[in-house]
Amino acid sequence: VTAGDQTATGDREACLRPLVVGIGNRFRRDDGVAAAVLDALAAPAGTSGAGRTDVDVAELDGEPTRVVDAWAQRQLVVVVDALADPTRRPGDVVTMRAEDATAVAGWAAAVSGHSAGLAEAMRLGEVLDRMPAQLVVVGVVGADFGEGPGLSSAVAGAVEGAAGAVREVVAGQSAGSGSPGVPG
Amino acid sequence: MTHRSAASRTVRVDQLARVEGEGALHLDVVDGAVADVRLRIFEPPRFFEAFLRGRAHTEPPDITARICGICPVAYQMSACRAVEDACGVEVDGTAGALRRLLYCGEWIESHTLHVSMLHAPDFMGVPSAIELAELDRPTVERALRLKKAGNTILEVVGGRAIHPVNVKVGGFHRLPRPAELATLVPVLTEALGDAVAVAEWVSGFDFPDVSMDYRFVVADDPGHYPVLGGGFTIDAGSHGPAETFGCDEFPAEVVESQVEHSTALHAHLRSGDGYLVGPLARFAMASERLHPTAAEVARGIGLVAPVDNPFRSVMVRAVEVVHAVAVALEIIDSLAPADLAGPPSIEAPPPGAGTAVGHGITEAPRGLLYHRYSINPEGTITDAVIVPPTSQNQPTIEHDLWHVAEDMLAEFGDDLSDADLQHRCEVAIRNHDPCISCATHFLDMSVERRSSR
Numbered sequence: 001v002t003a004g005d006q007t008a009t010g011d012r013e014a015c016l017r018p019l020v021v022g023i024g025n026r027f028r029r030d031d032g033v034a035a036a037v038l039d040a041l042a043a044p045a046g047t048s049g050a051g052r053t054d055v056d057v058a059e060l061d062g063e064p065t066r067v068v069d070a071w072a073q074r075q076l077v078v079v080v081d082a083l084a085d086p087t088r089r090p091g092d093v094v095t096m097r098a099e100d101a102t103a104v105a106g107w108a109a110a111v112s113g114h115s116a117g118l119a120e121a122m123r124l125g126e127v128l129d130r131m132p133a134q135l136v137v138v139g140v141v142g143a144d145f146g147e148g149p150g151l152s153s154a155v156a157g158a159v160e161g162a163a164g165a166v167r168e169v170v171a172g173q174s175a176g177s178g179s180p181g182v183p184g
Numbered sequence: 185m186t187h188r189s190a191a192s193r194t195v196r197v198d199q200l201a202r203v204e205g206e207g208a209l210h211l212d213v214v215d216g217a218v219a220d221v222r223l224r225i226f227e228p229p230r231f232f233e234a235f236l237r238g239r240a241h242t243e244p245p246d247i248t249a250r251i252c253g254i255c256p257v258a259y260q261m262s263a264c265r266a267v268e269d270a271c272g273v274e275v276d277g278t279a280g281a282l283r284r285l286l287y288c289g290e291w292i293e294s295h296t297l298h299v300s301m302l303h304a305p306d307f308m309g310v311p312s313a314i315e316l317a318e319l320d321r322p323t324v325e326r327a328l329r330l331k332k333a334g335n336t337i338l339e340v341v342g343g344r345a346i347h348p349v350n351v352k353v354g355g356f357h358r359l360p361r362p363a364e365l366a367t368l369v370p371v372l373t374e375a376l377g378d379a380v381a382v383a384e385w386v387s388g389f390d391f392p393d394v395s396m397d398y399r400f401v402v403a404d405d406p407g408h409y410p411v412l413g414g415g416f417t418i419d420a421g422s423h424g425p426a427e428t429f430g431c432d433e434f435p436a437e438v439v440e441s442q443v444e445h446s447t448a449l450h451a452h453l454r455s456g457d458g459y460l461v462g463p464l465a466r467f468a469m470a471s472e473r474l475h476p477t478a479a480e481v482a483r484g485i486g487l488v489a490p491v492d493n494p495f496r497s498v499m500v501r502a503v504e505v506v507h508a509v510a511v512a513l514e515i516i517d518s519l520a521p522a523d524l525a526g527p528p529s530i531e532a533p534p535p536g537a538g539t540a541v542g543h544g545i546t547e548a549p550r551g552l553l554y555h556r557y558s559i560n561p562e563g564t565i566t567d568a569v570i571v572p573p574t575s576q577n578q579p580t581i582e583h584d585l586w587h588v589a590e591d592m593l594a595e596f597g598d599d600l601s602d603a604d605l606q607h608r609c610e611v612a613i614r615n616h617d618p619c620i621s622c623a624t625h626f627l628d629m630s631v632e633r634r635s636s637r
Contacts, residue, residue, distance in 0.1 A: 025250075025253075026250065027231070027232075027235075027250050027251075059346065059347075060346060061253030061254075061346060063253060063254070063297070064313075065297065065301060065313075065328055065331060066345075066346070068328075069328070069332065069335075120312070120314065123314045124313065124314050124317065127314055127317040127318055127321070128317055128321065128324065128325070128328075147231040148231065148235075
């Protein structure tokens with residue numbers, strides 16, 4: 001399932017389905033971690049993935065207008081992105097609400113494929129009233145952002161954990177708490 | 185950040201905003217005059233060239249689409265045409281028309297992003313599109329709507345907007361259904377009005393008075409404003425008539441060389457001259473082939489070919505968006521349901537005997553993009569060369585920077601702040617919409633001022 005233009009066409013059902021946005025570049029080593037998490041989420045039922053049909057996914061390069069277009073009008077959006085945070089260990093998974101955006105601003109642009117990143121997308125979304133109702137960010141601390149496919153071992157080992165964090169956020173909302181499952 | 189000493193001053197910024205990708209610029213100013221300009225670019229195609237060796241000849245369109253999130257269609261189209269050239273097949277008819285339609289989508293999306301979101305803030309006196317949206321929200325909404333129209337073409341014809349998956353060597357995996365194409369008509373009809381409005385808007389910007397002596401190179405696409413090249417044309421400037429060459433002559437006419445300050449190869453003509461590809465080149469060499477609607481808009485906003493002021497490139501891009509929308513509508517109108525019922529692709533078997541070399545040239549939004557592949561009879565790629573528009577333009581961008589910085593230093597002397605110099609240089613770089621990689625990180629910039637004494 002991909003995040004198409006359901007939001008733009010006002011498909012209410014789509015707007016109610018959670019959207020998982022993976023930002024990164026599969027050919028920049030650990031910058032491809034979000035794509036790997038999306039792959040894990042899409043794996044067939046019975047394997048390590050959930051075979052999910054209850055969420056939409058979108059693999060994006062981080063260009064802010066694309067991000068804003070994808071998430072506008074959604075109820076719940078989970079963004080998965082790589083972190084370049086020297087204060088944490090490679091492979092660490094960090095889940096945060098959008099309200100903690102100051103933490104996002106520091107790292108998102110640093111590994112974006114562009115000179116703008118998630119922080120800019122959030123600011124643009126706010127100015128244009130195109131923010132989702134709830135936004136949660138799952139970051140995975142990367143070690144190697146050089147050219148080439150494949151994740152470093154620490155980050156590869158964190159993919160399932162990050163996918164689990166996404167599932168937890170989605171389940172938190174599905175459970176009817178009205179609030180995504182983000183650790184306090 | 186500013187460092188000062190008795191004889192020198194260095195200004196560093198963390199990033200050059202609103203340029204796609206990563207790179208760095210160093211300006212050396214001695215006794216108030218520009219002594220050196222070095223634009224450093226980290227260029228991913230070099231990695232992809234190596235990555236493609238040993239791969240199947242059917243793989244380049246999907247792999248090279250990953251080089252650039254902003255212009256994946258360009259990489260797919262040049263890759264397809266180079267592989268097809270090696271295989272001795274040519275894609276035309278419905279698949280050829282749909283390739284042009286897909287390319288229109290990319291031009292609309294990429295140009296609109298640059299014109300309204302990345303370049304316009306320079307002329308509106310705001311730091312970015314975010315502040316522009318605060319200042320003039322309808323203008324940004326209009327840009328997003330127009331950009332979305334381009335995206336929609338990519339989704340319908342290419343399968344999805346980012347890294348389209350429907351393109352293959354020989355044509356497409358699946359042709360769109362007539363009803364799917366029909367959904368584009370109202371979207372593009374609205375987009376045409378938006379595109380004209382954007383062109384009129386940017387024509388009111390205040391442009392610095394600059395004139396450059398460019399030599400232009402464009403794809404040779406007879407009968408069309410250049411998109412899919414059967415060759416390429418080199419403008420001789422004031423030295424004589426333009427010359428047209430076959431795609432296979434590109435390696436002889438364009439020489440790439442390594443420079444110390446950049447991982448990207450610099451491209452020059454065989455004569456040693458730098459040159460320019462992109463909107464200014466296309467408009468200078470082929471303005472008479474613009475769609476009549478775009479030609480009328482160009483006339484209406486006072487745009488006359490050739491345009492030698494790089495700051496006015498934003499106007500040319502806006503006119504090219506009008507052209508792309510109008511051509512897209514024309515292509516859709518020309519395709520009957522029966523055209524879309526045929527096979528989506530033709531066979532492109534590997535060359536029968538010996539290693540074949542194929543060349544492909546198309547016009548990415550930023551300019552001419554050249555691919556070359558050597559393919560053996562087993563269908564394995566043994567060599568790959570990709571020459572993107574930004575590396576071709578790099579020497580000319582450096583030349584522009586030199587000129588712009590010198591003009592400012594001459595006009596303002598010691599009163600010129602590093603911040604103002606830096607800003608003008610950034611704008612001069614953005615004039616050419618460089619895709620400095622679509623990879624990671626930023627353009628660091630430093631200005632060093634010193635005295636020779």
